[in-house]
Amino acid sequence: MKRRLFVAGSLTALAGCSPIGTALNNTPGFEKFLGSAGNLDHALIGTRGMAREYKESDIDPVFRVNGLATPTTAMYRHIVADKYASYRLIVDGAVERRGAFTLGHLQHLMQRTQITRHDCVEGWSVIGKWTGVPLGDLLDIVKPKPEARYVVFYCMDSDDQGTPYYESLDLHEARHPQTLLALQLNGKPIDPDHGAPVRLRIPTQLGYKSAKWVRRIEVVASMGTIYGGGGGYWEDQGYDWYAGI
């Protein structure tokens, strides 16, 4: 009898886990409490070392496309149609020298090529070869001011509700040697589906940090007033800002 009660009790505990967890999850403040572990991840794991770099033979023939759809705005169609001649990457904010870089200008800066794995938050991964400008080199040109802490990337894509994509890194992550403003994928200029003409590639963090279709980079002291304040499109929807885990 006791035995049966115990087994029944154990099964109830198992079955109760999902509804109790769901109810707690919908309780305001509770997610924030759970999310506090994210600070521990950032402090303990952070951005150190170098992401693994692969051989040419490891490259996947098809680099999976995910995330928001390729922009269809008139502005984006226009810059694709004129082969990115009118594209300017604006770099501003807390910097000594604001800049507006053409694609040609970016192509003439020192390029770095790396074959790295793209790890999606969903759990899959794909390997590609990326060529572009180390973000640290670009920051050296614009010279962040002493109060600068974060680098925010504004993109040309937006969701069904018109909420634009954006992302951010801290200066340490931004200056990591493998953090690139990528211009090429697998030896060819990036195509529109993969973020043309300029996208971020940061192999030390999950894929959603690697913002596509970047149009402006702003160096800031705080991100609190930018869009939802979370430091990114997915971050504003509950994903961790530190995506190294």
Place this chain on the structure above:
Amino acid sequence: MKRDVYRYPIVTRLAHWLWVLAFLVLVSSGLQIFNAAPYLDASDKSNPARRVLSIDSPAEGVGTTTIFGRTLTTTGWLGWTSDGMGSETARGFPGWITIPAYQDLASGRRWHFFFAWLATLCWIAWLISSAIKGNLRKILLRPRDLRDLWPMQAYYLKLRKEPPAYDTYNPLQKAAYTAILFVITPLVVLTGLALSPGIDAFAQPLTAVFGGRQFARTWHFAGMIVLIAFFVVHTFQVATQGVVNQMRSMITGWYRPGAHETEGKA
């Protein structure tokens, strides 16, 4: 009547119950995370040619599970299941077993990482406290216990009247606890860490040793299956070996030797 013995110190009891909680949450939130990419590959990057498990919905209202190349129809359980909001949809594991019940990867990750820390810190605290108190040697399987493994199993199978002589835990218990606490649990933690790009960057050999990121994800899932199997057998054992005495001792610390022989027979 034998005297009660103080078997479980407070740290062990606290760790035990926090592990129960963490285990339930980690499985449910882990399945939530799994559902975002309901397949497992034995390779570094995603590779359908090396897929060992895949849960799919090939058509509306149909769920299938393909394991090592063999496809089974699992409609209602895997592939086409409850969406956690009163309806059914194309989904890996059903809503009644995930946290949250509905599809929400961001929340699943928060639950998972919070309780992963809790379980790991509990493990470290328990290990230190047990080592200081000298309790570890009661639980660790030693070479001289090996020869008593079969006699103990034979006793459980009623092939033998008396169990072999042992102190606190019998050799089978030692084998199970040693495997779970010192082999499987550390492997599950390490394979989980190996999934993180930030950790892979400074500990590349860790990911490599498990065969790469996707393979680590597969091992992480396999480790969960072993822990679930332990959980089921452990619960069954507690239920059959004097449940009142067992439960009371893990709450108060006091254990009554031989109680399971009399309990329920009075």
